[in-house]
Amino acid sequence: MSNPKGKTYIVEHLDPELGQWSELEYVAIAKETQVAQGTFLLSSLPEAFNVPPALSQVPAFKPERRGVEELYANDKSRVCLLDPSASSDLGPDDGDKFDAFLFGGILGDDPPRDRTSELRKKGFEGRRLGPKQMTTDTAVRVTRMVVEDKIPLDEISYLDFPELKFNDHESTQMPFRYVKGQDGKPMMPEGMIQLIEKDADKSIDDLF
Ligand code: SAM
Numbered sequence: 304m305s306n307p308k309g310k311t312y313i314v315e316h317l318d319p320e321l322g323q324w325s326e327l328e329y330v331a332i333a334k335e336t337q338v339a340q341g342t343f344l345l346s347s348l349p350e351a352f353n354v355p356p357a358l359s360q361v362p363a364f365k366p367e368r369r370g371v372e373e374l375y376a377n378d379k380s381r382v383c384l385l386d387p388s389a390s391s392d393l394g395p396d397d398g399d400k401f402d403a404f405l406f407g408g409i410l411g412d413d414p415p416r417d418r419t420s421e422l423r424k425k426g427f428e429g430r431r432l433g434p435k436q437m438t439t440d441t442a443v444r445v446t447r448m449v450v451e452d453k454i455p456l457d458e459i460s461y462l463d464f465p466e467l468k469f470n471d472h473e474s475t476q477m478p479f480r481y482v483k484g485q486d487g488k489p490m491m492p493e494g495m496i497q498l499i500e501k502d503a504d505k506s507i508d509d510l511f
Contacts, residue, residue, distance in 0.1 A: 309340055309341050309342075310339075310341045310342075310398070310402060310403070310404065310447070310450060310451060311341060311342045311343075311344060311402060311403040311404070312332065312336055312341060312342070312343050312344070312403075312404050312406070312443050312446070312447070313343075313344045313345075313346055313371055313374075313382070313403055313404065313405045313406065314329065314332065314343070314344070314345050314346070314405075314406045314407075314408040314439060314443075315346050315347050315370065315371050315405060315406070315407060315408055315422060316345055316346065316347045316348050316349075316352075316408040317347070317407055317408050317409050317418060317421060317422075318408060318409065318410065319349075321352070321355070322410070323498055324410060324495075324498060325408065325410060325439075326355055326357070326358070327492040327493065327494050327495050327498060328438060328439050328440040328492050328495075329343075329345060329358055329364075329440075330355075330357045330358055330361070330492060330493070331440045331491075331492035331493065332439070332440050332443045333358055333361040333363055333364040334361055335443070335444065335447070336363040336364075336443075336447075337361050337362060337363035337364075339447060339451060340363075341363060341447075342363055342365060343361075343363050343364050343365065344365050344367050344374075345358075345364070345365070345366055345367060345408070346367040346369060346370055346371050346374060347367070347368075347369070347370040347371070347408075348366055348367060348368055349368075350368065352366070354366045371405055371422075371425070371427075372425050375403065379426065379427060380428070381401055381402045381403055382401060382402075382403045382404075382405050382427050382428075383397060383400070383401040383403070383404050383405065383427065383428055383429070383430055384405045384419075384422055384423065384425075384427040384428065384429045384430070385404060385405065385406050385419075385429070385430060385431075385432060385442050385446060386419050386422070386423055386429035386430065386431060387415065387417070387419060387431060387432075387436060388417065388419070388420075388423070388429070388431070389429030389430050389431040390429075390431075391430060391431065392430060392431050392432070392433060392456055393430040393431065393432055393446060393449050393450070393456060394430075394449065394455065394456070395449055395450065395453040395454070395455060397430060397449070397450055398449070398450030398451060398453070401428075401450070404443070404446050404450070405422060405427060406439055406442055406443060406446075407419040407421070407422055407439070408439065409439070410439075411436055411437075411438050411439075411478070411479050413436075413478035415436050432445050432446065432449075432456060433456055433457075433480070435461075435463060435479070435480035436478070436479055436480065437479055437480050437481070438479050438481070438491075440491075440492055441479065441480065441481050441482060441490070444482055444490065445459060445482060448482075459482060460482070460483040461480050461481065461482060461483060462480070462481045462482075462483045462488075462489045463480050463481075464476055464477060464478055464479070464480075465477055465481060465488075465489045467496060467499060467500075469500050469503070473500075473503065475499060475503050477489070477499075
């Protein structure tokens with residue numbers, strides 16, 4: 304049986320560049336993985352990729368030029384792909400079966416475009432995290448709760464499609480499932496609410 308702690312979380316970078324939104328998500332994944340004494344691999348990074356300091360200063364974070372197929376060429380069966388289209392859901396026992404958990408480095412979209420299919424083609428065994436689309440940091444958080452803390456998926460408290468209220472007149476609804484934090488609010492990376500508010504202001508300005 305493998306050690307339930309010290310898991311590896313791999314996000315295969317699939318977008319051409321690292322946007323601000325992804326950076327905040329990856330910093331949150333890195334910090335939480337650090338606390339859990341695991342490793343966060345950001346794989347398939349382009350040659351010219353500059354790792355932002357907020358990420359490189361977290362010891363659990365490992366930037367990687369190679370793709371996951373090359374990294375795990377001899378160990379494919381130890382890697383689980385978190386796949387919204389998989390036929391079975393992730394369970395606490397999967398923490399014994401797999402050492403590494405693989406996620407698509409893709410921003411959430413509505414409706415989902417199934418870009419996780421790019422990883423599905425590589426033949427890793429897949430597991431679903433329930434029927435609703437999560438942000439990448441939420442997907443990693445939920446995976447860790449299931450395989451390390453052994454909490455079954457249906458016992459986790461979620462907030463689906465929460466509305467973020469910026470003031471009396473402005474709010475935005477997020478089309479994703481989040482983990483409910485102890486304060487009753489959706490768990491989000493530090494700085495994300497401010498970024499969403501800024502992006503919402505920008506799109507309102509674009510209308511004029
Ligand atoms: N719209 C997406 C797509 O094109 O596939 C989903 C992207 S989601 C924001 C980023 C990653 O989180 C996915 O590639 C997957 O690894 C993981 N993920 C998110 N929700 C999931 C779910 N319900 N079940 C399994 N994995 C999920």
